[in-house]
Amino acid sequence: MRDVLASVDQPLRLVFGADRPVYISTSSATGFMEAAIRNLSRRRTLCLVGGAFGARFHAIAERCGVPADRLDVDWGDPHTPNLLRDALNEAPGRYDLVTVVHSETSTGVLNPVPQLSEVVAGFEDVLLAVDGVTSVGGTKIEFEAWGVDFLLTGSQKALALPPGLAFAVASERALARARSIPSRSFYFDLVEFDRRAREFSTTNTPAVSLFYALQCQLERMFAEGLEERFARHERMARRTAGWTAELAASTGASFDVLAPEGYRSPTVTAVSLPEGVSGTAIVAGLAEKGITIAPGYGKLKEAVIRIGHMGDHTEAELEVVLESTTAVVEATMHSTVANVASDGGAE
Ligand SMILES: *Cc1c(COP(=O)(O)O)cnc(C)c1O
Numbered sequence: 362m363r364d365v366l367a368s369v370d371q372p373l374r375l376v377f378g379a380d381r382p383v384y385i386s387t388s389s390a391t392g393f394m395e396a397a398i399r400n401l402s403r404r405r406t407l408c409l410v411g412g413a414f415g416a417r418f419h420a421i422a423e424r425c426g427v428p429a430d431r432l433d434v435d436w437g438d439p440h441t442p443n444l445l446r447d448a449l450n451e452a453p454g455r456y457d458l459v460t461v462v463h464s465e466t467s468t469g470v471l472n473p474v475p476q477l478s479e480v481v482a483g484f485e486d487v488l489l490a491v492d493g494v495t496s497v498g499g500t501k502i503e504f505e506a507w508g509v510d511f512l513l514t515g516s517q518k519a520l521a522l523p524p525g526l527a528f529a530v531a532s533e534r535a536l537a538r539a540r541s542i543p544s545r546s547f548y549f550d551l552v553e554f555d556r557r558a559r560e561f562s563t564t565n566t567p568a569v570s571l572f573y574a575l576q577c578q579l580e581r582m583f584a585e586g587l588e589e590r591f592a593r594h595e596r597m598a599r600r601t602a603g604w605t606a607e608l609a610a611s612t613g614a615s616f617d618v619l620a621p622e623g624y625r626s627p628t629v630t631a632v633s634l635p636e637g638v639s640g641t642a643i644v645a646g647l648a649e650k651g652i653t654i655a656p657g658y659g660k661l662k663e664a665v666i667r668i669g670h671m672g673d674h675t676e677a678e679l680e681v682v683l684e685s686t687t688a689v690v691e692a693t694m695h696s697t698v699a700n701v702a703s704d705g706g707a708e
Pocket of ligand 1: 389390391392414462464465466492493494495515516518
């Protein structure tokens with residue numbers, strides 16, 4: 362086990378852009394989200410919420426009894442540096458932790474983490490915790506250069522592993538904060554994770570089979586090359602946006618990428634649908650063809666469809682997904698038009 366852990370140490374650091382050990386937890390990513398909340402805040406946390414996973418950070422804080430506020434934007438909008446600066450300026454000293462989701466999987470928004478981190482650095486004693494579940498392994502991450510304090514991911518999204526593992530890096534400041542909080546959780550104690558990671562050991566019984574999968578997947582990722590992997594995701598995101606514009610033009614209906622340009626995730630695209638076109642109906646139509654995409658999340662359930670282009674997905678596979686989606690959308694719209702015609706077509 363020690364050999365396995367030693368062999369994944371350097372590759373994982375490269376994936377995170379970190380000069381520090383990457384902790385591995387036998388849990389899903391939400392476990393390390395809870396670790397951030399419980400280990401990193403003594404006073405009050407500001408949770409940036411622009412989608413379902415941003416809201417999850419706040420829900421965890423509530424459930425753990427950690428005081429927290431939400432800074433909400435409309436789902437589909439990013440959190441800009443000015444918005445965060447204003448919120449922190451409004452109540453100096455109120456917050457000691459900010460949470461943000463890098464790639465908000467529920468909306469396809471990529472938040473500007475380097476710029477947000479710069480803002481946070483301007484306030485004394487405030488840490489920044491980042492959920493990178495659909496960004497780490499999917500796009501270039503620079504933990505050190507960005508000055509982030511805690512960055513986490515899970516195994517089953519951009520890393521394209523089976524579910525069951527979570528990964529995180531913590532800064533020295535984050536560890537100092539954790540040490541100062543006696544009730545920082547037992548299973549998710551970052552101080553213990555740090556100590557064990559440095560010995561190529563784990564805090565508790567590891568899910569050994571998944572660590573072998575990790576070792577294998579990292580080899581595959583580096584065989585492709587990280588830069589090439591990230592470029593492939595970028596190309597797939599651009600292709601999906603281009604397809605969305607083509608669909609809008611060919612149907613004359615308002616299909617659009619939900620996230621504004623400049624803030625689009627390279628790993629997942631949420632496409633907003635015109636009035637009367639149902640997200641779940643499109644997902645069901647594709648399922649009949651053996652293709653899995655996702656409807657919107659939470660309150661966007663019917664209003665968007667989400668197409669994942671992360672992990673090991675290829676551009677050729679994406680073409681099949683997009684072509685099939687076009688066919689299902691066109692069939693859905695025709696049947697909607699036919700229904701309208703048979704309802705009120707007499708006039
Ligand atoms: C999927 C996801 C999570 C939750 O991951 P689990 O592995 O289910 O705990 C958290 N954040 C983001 C951005 C996600 O996409």
